[in-house]
Amino acid sequence: MATTIQVTVNGKAYSHDVDPRTLLVQYLRDVLGLTGTHVGCDTSNCGACTILVDGKAVKSCTMLAVQADGSEVKTIEGMADNGTLHPLQEGFREEHGLQCGFCTPGMIMTSADLLERNPNPTEHEIREALEGNFCRCTGYHNIVKSVQYAAKKISNQEKVA
Amino acid sequence: MIPNKFDYHRATSVDEAIRLMAQHGMDAKLLAGGHSLLPAMKLRLNQPGVLVDIGRLAELRYIKKEGDSLVIGAGATHDDIANSDMARSTLSMLSEAANLIGDVQVRNKGTLGGSLAHADPAADWPAVMIAAHANIELRGPNGSRTVSADDFFTGFYMTALAEDEIITAIRIPAPPKGTHSSYQKFMQPASRFAIVGCAASVTKDGGVCQKVSVALTGLSDTAFRASNVEAALTGKKLTKENIAAAAQAAGEGVMAMGDHFASEEYRLHLAKVFAKRALMAAAE
Ligand SMILES: Cc1cc2nc3c(=O)[nH]c(=O)nc-3n(C[C@H](O)[C@H](O)[C@H](O)COP(=O)(O)OP(=O)(O)OC[C@H]3O[C@@H](n4cnc5c(N)ncnc54)[C@H](O)[C@@H]3O)c2cc1C
Numbered sequence: 446m447a448t449t450i451q452v453t454v455n456g457k458a459y460s461h462d463v464d465p466r467t468l469l470v471q472y473l474r475d476v477l478g479l480t481g482t483h484v485g486c487d488t489s490n491c492g493a494c495t496i497l498v499d500g501k502a503v504k505s506c507t508m509l510a511v512q513a514d515g516s517e518v519k520t521i522e523g524m525a526d527n528g529t530l531h532p533l534q535e536g537f538r539e540e541h542g543l544q545c546g547f548c549t550p551g552m553i554m555t556s557a558d559l560l561e562r563n564p565n566p567t568e569h570e571i572r573e574a575l576e577g578n579f580c581r582c583t584g585y586h587n588i589v590k591s592v593q594y595a596a597k598k599i600s601n602q603e604k605v606a
Numbered sequence: 607m608i609p610n611k612f613d614y615h616r617a618t619s620v621d622e623a624i625r626l627m628a629q630h631g632m633d634a635k636l637l638a639g640g641h642s643l644l645p646a647m648k649l650r651l652n653q654p655g656v657l658v659d660i661g662r663l664a665e666l667r668y669i670k671k672e673g674d675s676l677v678i679g680a681g682a683t684h685d686d687i688a689n690s691d692m693a694r695s696t697l698s699m700l701s702e703a704a705n706l707i708g709d710v711q712v713r714n715k716g717t718l719g720g721s722l723a724h725a726d727p728a729a730d731w732p733a734v735m736i737a738a739h740a741n742i743e744l745r746g747p748n749g750s751r752t753v754s755a756d757d758f759f760t761g762f763y764m765t766a767l768a769e770d771e772i773i774t775a776i777r778i779p780a781p782p783k784g785t786h787s788s789y790q791k792f793m794q795p796a797s798r799f800a801i802v803g804c805a806a807s808v809t810k811d812g813g814v815c816q817k818v819s820v821a822l823t824g825l826s827d828t829a830f831r832a833s834n835v836e837a838a839l840t841g842k843k844l845t846k847e848n849i850a851a852a853a854q855a856a857g858e859g860v861m862a863m864g865d866h867f868a869s870e871e872y873r874l875h876l877a878k879v880f881a882k883r884a885l886m887a888a889a890e
């Protein structure tokens with residue numbers, strides 16, 4: 446029995462009939478074509494599929510699309526503003542926070558949740574916040590620097606504004 | 607991917623969820639945060655034909671004071687509890703445990719009620735709720751009842767919850783003056799589940815242990831009260847030596863589990879170490 450859902454993804458409203466067993470990540474990738482959200486493990490462990498649902502980081506492989514009915518979803522595709530990279534995206538580029546890039550969308554979305562709660566995190570707090578995101582390439586150091594870069598940039602922007 | 611098909615209903619109230627559960631019987635399962643159930647469904651360990659979603663019910667998601675008690679709605683997420691000053695000031699082990707569960711993504715979705723109902727032998731909340739003398743409030747088609755955390759966990763993934771009942775709230779009595787608590791765990795490095803976890807609450811008067819409450823998780827098929835540790839410390843001076851001696855009783859007479867992360871023997875050793883750490887922190 447298909448269920449009708451209404452979700453806003455990256456500011457755009459969608460309505461679809463979905464099979465209830467469709468995972469939110471399958472809906473984003475296969476129905477909406479938003480393939481920036483990756484599936485690394487499909488066992489809730491790696492964090493590659495992390496997106497924001499109503500502003501909170503969640504693993505979209507561990508949530509049904511029907512559970513997101515009525516929610517605001519944000520994926521990596523929604524981070525840049527009219528072609529200007531989000532400070533987190535810029536940070537990952539400037540600080541070499543990625544190598545193969547597979548984990549990066551998840552890293553960025555989890556970091557977005559962190560910076561929303563704690564705009565000025567310590568190195569330890571960044572490492573704690575990224576506990577649920579695995580990277581097989583970078584060794585994490587540059588990821589931490591990338592998040593620090595973004596935190597600094599955002600706080601400078603706010604001072605100017 | 608979830609291999610089996612099922613029907614989905616989002617309940618608009620607890621009463622509607624109870625009606626839906628009664629209507630669909632054994633084939634139905636409640637869905638809260640989904641962070642135990644969905645992984646189990648992917649592995650075909652659980653194959654419900656109907657899911658009744660209670661994950662959006664505002665009536666289950668709160669943390670409040672009622673009289674002297676702290677009342678946490680079953681739908682409060684681990685993250686809600688981790689960030690609650692009310693929870694922290696009632697018993698700091700509540701926020702310590704909440705912060706040690708999985709990772710931020712898991713804490714954003716997983717709920718207290720879901721964790722207690724699931725009763726994973728390595729889960730954190732069962733030990734904390736036993737040590738907190740919590741009462742678990744259940745509602746079903748025939749009304750409400752309350753079960754103490756001591757009586758709630760009956761075995762390996764087994765609880766006192768009936769098929770058609772919902773956990774609605776967890777009620778924690780105000781601890782006596784001079785009470786401090788702590789939750790300490792040795793975690794599985796990948797999942798952060800407890801290999802062994804210990805929750806301890808100590809009521810101190812003039813350096814003497816008036817009252818102590820200790821519970822262990824991860825050690826055996828279910829979390830349990832470490833009565834022998836409590837007996838060994840009650841009425842004693844809270845010195846390092848007395849605490850260490852009492853902690854030696856942790857796990858005594860328990861049939862410990864072993865797996866490829868930690869053998870029975872190692873878990874029994876960890877029980878003593880973590881009982882001591884939790885008691886030391888609570889007695890500070
Ligand atoms: C990667 C990962 C790491 C984790 N690490 C930890 C950890 O370190 N420590 C820890 O303790 N847990 C850990 N968990 C488990 C997590 O805490 C779950 O959130 C929790 O066990 C279940 O809560 P839920 O709301 O997600 O429940 P669900 O998965 O929705 O439901 C679980 C079960 O409880 C039933 N249920 C749910 N709510 C109710 C209710 N109100 N009344 C009656 N029955 C109900 C459901 O029918 C189902 O059988 C981890 C999970 C993951 C995926």
Ligand code: FES
Binds near residue numbers: 485489492493
């Ligand atoms: S794909 Fe979701 S956590 Fe790995």
Ligand code: FES
Binds near residue numbers: 547548549579581583
């Ligand atoms: S950059 Fe390759 S997994 Fe992180």
